[in-house]
Amino acid sequence: MTAGRSRHAQAGYELARRLGTTSRLTYGWRDSDRPASLRTHVARYGPAPAAVPGRTGWLIDVVTEAGLTGRGGAGFPSGVKMRSVARQRGPAVVVANGMESEPASDKDEALLSRAPHLVLDGVALAAAAVGADQVHLALPHDKRWLAAALRHAVTERTHARLDPVPIEVHGLPHGYVSSSESAVISWLNGGEAKPTAVPPRPFERGVDRRPTLISNVETFAHIALIARLGPRWFRRAGLPDAPGSMLTTIGGAVTAPGVHEIEAGTTIGELLELGGADRDASAVLIGGYFGTWSRIADAARLPLAKTALKRIDASPGAGVLLVLPAGTCGVIETARVLAWLASQSAGQCGPCMFGLPAIADDFAQLASCRPQGRVLDRLDRRLGVVTGRGACAHPDGTARLARSALYAFAADVHAHATGRPCLQARRARERGSSARVRMLPIPELAGTRSRP
Numbered sequence: 001m002t003a004g005r006s007r008h009a010q011a012g013y014e015l016a017r018r019l020g021t022t023s024r025l026t027y028g029w030r031d032s033d034r035p036a037s038l039r040t041h042v043a044r045y046g047p048a049p050a051a052v053p054g055r056t057g058w059l060i061d062v063v064t065e066a067g068l069t070g071r072g073g074a075g076f077p078s079g080v081k082m083r084s085v086a087r088q089r090g091p092a093v094v095v096a097n098g099m100e101s102e103p104a105s106d107k108d109e110a111l112l113s114r115a116p117h118l119v120l121d122g123v124a125l126a127a128a129a130v131g132a133d134q135v136h137l138a139l140p141h142d143k144r145w146l147a148a149a150l151r152h153a154v155t156e157r158t159h160a161r162l163d164p165v166p167i168e169v170h171g172l173p174h175g176y177v178s179s180s181e182s183a184v185i186s187w188l189n190g191g192e193a194k195p196t197a198v199p200p201r202p203f204e205r206g207v208d209r210r211p212t213l214i215s216n217v218e219t220f221a222h223i224a225l226i227a228r229l230g231p232r233w234f235r236r237a238g239l240p241d242a243p244g245s246m247l248t249t250i251g252g253a254v255t256a257p258g259v260h261e262i263e264a265g266t267t268i269g270e271l272l273e274l275g276g277a278d279r280d281a282s283a284v285l286i287g288g289y290f291g292t293w294s295r296i297a298d299a300a301r302l303p304l305a306k307t308a309l310k311r312i313d314a315s316p317g318a319g320v321l322l323v324l325p326a327g328t329c330g331v332i333e334t335a336r337v338l339a340w341l342a343s344q345s346a347g348q349c350g351p352c353m354f355g356l357p358a359i360a361d362d363f364a365q366l367a368s369c370r371p372q373g374r375v376l377d378r379l380d381r382r383l384g385v386v387t388g389r390g391a392c393a394h395p396d397g398t399a400r401l402a403r404s405a406l407y408a409f410a411a412d413v414h415a416h417a418t419g420r421p422c423l424q425a426r427r428a429r430e431r432g433s434s435a436r437v438r439m440l441p442i443p444e445l446a447g448t449r450s451r452p
């Protein structure tokens with residue numbers, strides 16, 4: 001081994017030891033809550049391998065071997081996605097999705113505002129690997145300070161002549177469906193931030209009708225570390241079928257709310273311990289507002305991983321766990337979220353435009369304990385009608401949340417449906433408080449999808 005190579009190996013070994021299994025993306029976050037400068041970033045992680053177009057194809061192999069899956073919600077294998085873009089003809093485009101439209105998630109903002117260069121290393125390397133000559137970073141337009149921090153980081157890199165491909169930072173309308181990949185691409189193409197029909201998929205025809213790799217910002221940060229330390233290092237954390245670390249946002253009835261880096265596949269029980277969940281709490285929302293309510297007793301032993309969670313029709317989504325406080329009514333909370341989700345429809349598909357408000361209205365009747373007619377039969381029918389009927393996953397995600405609430409809060413649902421106060425309301429009354437404690441965050445209905 002040459003002296004240069006052995007120095008490189010030693011540096012890699014040192015870095016791997018420092019990062020461990022749950023302080024990879026979050027390494028150094030305790031030192032400062034400001035965005036790490038380029039100098040600090042390089043001091044933390046060392047330089048990234050050079051992003052040389054045409055000579056970075058190895059990255060697709062190592063990302064595939066690492067088993068990295070997308071951290072934006074669907075958990076699709078990132079190596080497969082990169083390869084399908086690289087195989088297309090003509091120069092490609094890379095889009096980093098930092099919209100974080102999930103109201104209960106804070107991880108993307110935390111990552112971008114602490115370690116912007118980790119994400120930017122990842123997009124530059126991915127661009128070279130798939131043959132892209134342009135990178136776009138999509139951020140919510142209402143977080144101007146975040147866009148300013150990222151523009152500053154891009155300028156630092158330009159002065160250091162780090163990236164062969166230009167990186168452009170954009171502020172997009174901040175709504176739930178306007179952050180889905182086809183909506184982001186539509187906006188970058190000069191249209192409204194609304195989902196469009198597929199096919200074509202982004203890898204076939206995306207921005208400027210070119211092959212497009214669109215991934216979540218956390219996914220790109222993992223790519224930056226896999227490029228430095230390799231697939232075996234990545235797999236030292238997590239499970240064989242859910243490797244690596246991931247960012248989670250733990251909220252609700254917990255003593256340590258916020259963003260935590262965990263090994264993928266950590267059990268939900270361990271995560272509740274990590275967040276300091278209230279021991280009296282009995283339900284948890286897994287995966288966010290397209291997610292699944294579950295009784296803690298049913299979910300505690302399950303890993304936060306796609307395959308394992310299928311058993312309870314759940315998925316990690318963007319890594320969100322929300323603990324319902326004891327004494328808070330899950331039916332009322334779900335009704336509030338469903339009303340918001342219905343308001344987020346892009347109004348393009350009938351079942352979404354008419355079905356979601358009808359479902360939200362049924363839930364509102366349930367929540368108020370004043371249902372009209374056979375509300376549960378009606379809901380069952382409506383949930384069946386909207387599922388699989390939208391151009392995007394909005395109706396399916398909304399229906400999943402509603403169905404899971406009917407199951408997880410079955411006893412309360414039954415009480416509400418028969419016009420009686422549920423157990424939570426009675427308990428709250430005994431304590432002299434209200435069961436209408438509002439827990440789940442609902443964003444202001446600001447998000448216009450149009451261009452400013």
Ligand SMILES: Cc1cc2nc3c(=O)[nH]c(=O)nc-3n(C[C@H](O)[C@H](O)[C@H](O)COP(=O)(O)O)c2cc1C
Nearest residue numbers: 070071072097099100101177179180181215216219
């Ligand atoms: C309604 C809806 C909203 C979405 N919002 C986001 C988002 O805010 N951020 C994100 O990265 N992905 C979001 N996605 C998923 C994206 O469409 C896309 O799958 C993701 O950016 C791919 O990245 P990944 O492969 O790294 O997971 C959303 C999808 C849907 C259907």
Ligand code: SF4
Nearest residue numbers: 346348349352390392
């Ligand atoms: S399913 Fe709803 S949100 Fe999705 S494209 Fe159709 S109308 Fe828009």
